[in-house]
Amino acid sequence: MRFSILLPGIALLTSCQWTRYYTPPPIAQRTVDLALVQKGRRLFAQRCIECHTLPPVWRYQAEDWPQIVNSMAHRAALTSGEREAIIAYILAARAE
């Protein structure tokens, strides 16, 4: 009985769907600066989770993301270069 309740939950938590929605995807595009977006992905996962979990990158419009990142940049102690890297990563991930 316990397993019948637990198993669907475990399956949901470990399923590809769950990780695909919430783990920031790596970028494979050749049209972007790969070093910049890889840095942005690492910073997005490292600095933003200090305060909150990561939203899926398509939750907000592309044009809204720079303002969202800038509004929290001070709290996350982001330099302007780090801000640019995070925004570049998010926009590239949205476009994939």
Add this chain to the structure above:
Amino acid sequence: MRHFTFLYEAPTSPPGSFELENWLTWARTSEPAHADELAFRHELEIGVTNHFQAGIYFADWAYTHANGGSGFNYSDAALELIYNFSNPVIDPLGLSIYQEFKAGDRLLQWESKIIAQKNLGPLILAYNMTLEAVWEGDDLRKTEGELQQAVGASYELSPRLAAGIEFLHEFVFPHWRDAQAISNIFVGPNVSYRRSNWFVTVTALAQATRTEEEPDFQLRTIFGIGL
């Protein structure tokens, strides 16, 4: 920002950041005698590098109210160091190690932790294993060890609000001898709220065992503000 008050999370503070945290823990004990304690902690957390943070507890002090009398007492000051190895979002598991050195009036304490964390979307799962050694008393001859395991889950209902549960299992070893080990279990809910540069997190824990001299109930609040 903390999602838990009795557990630590794996991510460390951003380099160059400063956060002031004030802790308040109310503990009610009924066996062998009724007592209430309000314990306070004032901490400054400093992000040193991308993976390393330091914390200074300026003062741990308490107000105790019991049948025998009431009063304030200063306990200690401490230094904590946390090093982060991996990220709970993009790595399979977020891992950090923690070391704390505490010294006070008739107290020396050494505390080590392994912190594990996994973020699954809006769900944060955390695990801490803590080993603690204490020397206390007038000549620091009273010794005690503790092994604690803690598990917590926190679900982010919105970017500002999260709620979850914390579970603690501790083995206390008086005189560092396992023949007299005492086992305690505490469990209870938590809630955290954040806004711009401040947050508040509250956990209520009830004792699920019946150990004398351990609190039946604890309520801990941490209020933090980024400087």
